[in-house]
Amino acid sequence: MPRTRTASQNGNGRRLTTQGSVNAAIKSICDIMRRSNCAGALQYVPELTWMLFLRILDEREMREAEEADAVGAEFAPSLEPPFRWQEWAAPGGTRRVMLQNGVLGAFFGFVNGELLPYLRGLRDRPNASPRQKVISEILSSVEHVRIDTERNLLDVLDKVQEITDESIDPTHVFPLSQVYEGLLLKMGEKGNDGGQFFTPREVIRAMVDVVDPRPGQVIYDPCCGTGGFLIEAFKHMRAAAGAAGTAEQIEMLRRRSLYGREKENLIYPIALANIVLHGVDEPSLWHGNTLTGNETYGGLFRDAPALFDVVLTNPPFGGKEGKEAQTRFAYKTGATQVLFLQHVIDSLKPGGRCGIVMDEGVLFRTNETAFMQTKRKLLDDCDLWAIVSLPGGAFANAGAGVKTNLLFFTRGGPTERTWYYDLSDVKVGKKSPLTLSHFEEFFRLLPDRVESERSWTVTRAEIEAKGYDLKAVNPNRKAEVDERTPEQILDEIEAKGREASEVLSQLRAMEKTATTRGDSRMQ
Secondary structure, three states, X not given: OOOOOOOOOOOOOOOEOOHHXXXXXXXXXXXXXXXXXXXXXXXXXXXXXXXXXXXXXHHHHHHHHHHHHHOOOOOOOOOOOOOOHHHHOOOOOHHHHHHHOOOOOHHHHHHHHHHHHHHHOHHHOOOOOHHHXXXXXXXXXXXXXXXXXXXXXXXXXXXXXXXXXXXXXXXXXXXXXXXXXXXXXXXXXXXOOOHHHOOOHHHHHHHHHHHOOOOOOOEEEOOOOOOHHHHHHHHHHHHHHHHHOOHHHHHHHHHOOEEEEEXXXXXXHHHHHHXXXXXXXXXXXXXXXXXXXXXXXXXXXXXXXXXXXXXXXXXXXXXXXXXXXXXXXXXXXXEHHHHHHHHHHHHEEEEEEEEEEEEHHHHHOOOOHHHHHHHHHHHHHEEEEEEEEOOOOOOHHHXXXXXXXXXXXXXXXXXXXXXXEEOOOOOOOOOOOOOHHHHHHHHHHHHHOOOOOOEEXXXXXXXXXXXXXXOOOOOOOOOOOOOOOHHHHHHHHHHHHHHHHHHHHHHHHHHHHHHHHHHXXXX
């Protein structure tokens, strides 16, 4: 029988039994990093990412080794000694003890000069395993440790050692993956310039519920950012499979269901780590520019299909592309979202479904040929069956104030009519974000495309008559009418004037009293 490891055997000094204790532990790490040359979230989140990933990898492989030993099978860890976390990072690890007892600077020398080059080079080894390639890619942009002193680095490693799935009590505390999601959200806060990579999770969950990816289907996000759409699709399909899911379904779900692309060097490894942290063994992410086709690394994407069952995505807002990207598309424009929309349509299987976030400017612009042509292609090749108009502050928590819409369509059109749902009047912001509860009526009305004060249907002919303007203009919203008579309005103005006069008189009296007292003191 495999041995059951306790928290202390894992090097974890304590068990984190409340959400507050987990948040405090994470915050204590970030505090050390903030005073150690990682001032903002865009600096300390990537640094914490690779350390947390290596810790989780070590824990996972220790568990896999015990399981293999229990059935008499062989197990080969992904990393050789002394590059496993338990040897160089964990308190009491053989290499860590040796380095700490060595000359000043020995620990930094090992990490920067031996460990990181070894990890980055794993993908280039003959017969490198998929997991080794993932490890290599997560470390691909880490040239050296950003933390400024060895003492601070060792303090961080000690604290990361405590924050693992095994040390967290799942009864009362969010899983580690959700804690990490909270860290990623900080990258999108004001001043951190990370909002372009982070779609609010409640918006993602609503889109995934609408598109409803099923076990056995293949999901694609051509600009996956931190991996939010792929992760929510994975969770949705895993829940759909349930306890009755076959071994083949589960294997496909964890290894051959999720495909994504990401251009940014900083974000790509974070996406990989985030997806692995959520239980996907082999994330198939392509590193490079989706629109130009320029590849940085494609080793994890080699078995990707040409077409996909489901696309879920949020293309970058307001981006501009050069001629190199435009030459690959039928309708040429510098607008990033328009090119991504063409790419998405061409990436869907017949019958494939898509949920996509679109800047409202793409919907209403009719004065540029490529915009009109792309929207006509959408209506010709796909059934655009729903558009949801989101409130202007929907992306406020992710650092973006752009007015957006959600488009849902199925390849194999043409579109005959489109059902709209209007959430644009909902007041949302950083302290009151858009949540799934705001979509409750939408989900209730969607199956039958019911008309209401917030919903209506537009025909293909009406869209064409407006020059392919797809902007949501709600004809059913009740206008607020001021039913007061002119005399009532004048009475209210007079009453407000009297109130203002009374307050002004009181203020003058107080000022006069204060002046009199001041004169008395001076005498």
